[in-house]
Amino acid sequence: MTPLERILKAEIAQTGPIPVSRFMEVSLQHPTHGYYTTRDPLGAAGDFTTAPEISQMFGEMLGLFLAQVWMDQGMPAPFNLAELGPGRGTLMADVLRATRGVPGFHAAARVALVETSPALRAKQAEALTGHAPIWHDTVTTLPEGPLFLLANEFFDALPIRQFVRDGAAWRERMVGLEGDALAFGLSPAQPLPWLDALFPATPPDTLVEYRPAQGMMETLAARLRAGGVAVIIDYGDWDGTGDTIQALHQHEMIPPLTRIGAADLTSHVNFSHLAAWAAPMRGGFTTQGAFLERLGITARAQALARAPDAAERIATQHRRLTHGAEMGTLFKVLALCDPARPGLPGFD
Numbered sequence: 001m002t003p004l005e006r007i008l009k010a011e012i013a014q015t016g017p018i019p020v021s022r023f024m025e026v027s028l029q030h031p032t033h034g035y036y037t038t039r040d041p042l043g044a045a046g047d048f049t050t051a052p053e054i055s056q057m058f059g060e061m062l063g064l065f066l067a068q069v070w071m072d073q074g075m076p077a078p079f080n081l082a083e084l085g086p087g088r089g090t091l092m093a094d095v096l097r098a099t100r101g102v103p104g105f106h107a108a109a110r111v112a113l114v115e116t117s118p119a120l121r122a123k124q125a126e127a128l129t130g131h132a133p134i135w136h137d138t139v140t141t142l143p144e145g146p147l148f149l150l151a152n153e154f155f156d157a158l159p160i161r162q163f164v165r166d167g168a169a170w171r172e173r174m175v176g177l178e179g180d181a182l183a184f185g186l187s188p189a190q191p192l193p194w195l196d197a198l199f200p201a202t203p204p205d206t207l208v209e210y211r212p213a214q215g216m217m218e219t220l221a222a223r224l225r226a227g228g229v230a231v232i233i234d235y236g237d238w239d240g241t242g243d244t245i246q247a248l249h250q251h252e253m254i255p256p257l258t259r260i261g262a263a264d265l266t267s268h269v270n271f272s273h274l275a276a277w278a279a280p281m282r283g284g285f286t287t288q289g290a291f292l293e294r295l296g297i298t299a300r301a302q303a304l305a306r307a308p309d310a311a312e313r314i315a316t317q318h319r320r321l322t323h324g325a326e327m328g329t330l331f332k333v334l335a336l337c338d339p340a341r342p343g344l345p346g347f348d
Helices: 003-015 020-029 056-072 090-098 118-127 193-198 214-224 271-277 288-295 297-304 311-322
Strands: 079-084 109-114 134-136 147-152 161-166 169-178 181-186 207-210 228-237 246-249 252-254 264-266 282-287 331-337
Touching (some): 056 228, 079 090, 090 118, 090 147, 214 228, 214 331, 228 271, 288 297, 297 311
Parallel strands (some): 109 134, 147 228
16 A cells, blocks of 8 residues: 555545545645656656657647747747646757758747656756746746747646436545445536536546636636647547546556556646637647658658668658657647647647
8 A cells, every 4th residue: 555545545534535536636646645746657667658748849849830820920039938737847958959951940048847846847948948937836827928849748647527327417536445445436417507618428437537627727728818829739639528537556457446646647638628728829730640640750760771771770760750640649639729820730
């Protein structure tokens, strides 16, 4: 039993079953034992590997995308170059390396990172030496002005609430105790009109997931009125139902109610909700594979593959990022900008 499992069991014993969102919040963000507050979860020695850690090509394509949008919008200066959940800082470092030859881009950029983990902030500071990043706990403190923002595998880790349709009402999925073990259960049924609006005509017994990110998306939309673009990349789909919570420990799937505080917890992103909450901002929606191909990742891979003994390694990286059997179709890209701005490269 992990220390955090003891803490959660004591809380449930005292106050009763807790929502799934509370379970995820404590598991991931507890100040002493939370998963993200106590470790670097990335890479072979961690629990999962993200696209920027797979290949520099991912960050290079996104950097060139941001630079092109910046130029198309009249090269505003200064502007906020921001990332939500920057991991080790690898993506932002690759973006900055890829754009160092773009006249005026670095001089105008103010690097801002939304990160709460002390362990990861230290990694980011090391990766971004010389770029003077400013850290923020939430998006609400991002500076005013044009915003060019990346969020790669950020929203999937935000705590979600789960509900099951029961006639004209809903029952919330809770985490409680069965004997001495944590177990899922359901709350009493109650009408929830706001959930009806998000999931209309849902059949009985259907489980749905709600990610409380409306305020965050509204804040981003308000910032984008001054110019810029937000690019959200994550696994999920435009819409959907069903239980998608998964726990990862040492690159293996495990039951979500085990290894609490020592395993990553995520769920699929419902991109239609994020887009609706950011209205009237809009830009485009496509798969990661299609997006990277339209930005020229194949040409970049061919160039990198000319280095000695690099061809097989680069081909493997390219496949992982773009192929339908890997990350190419499971991961989606949502871009948001003021509709009065020029169209965005990489989208039909």
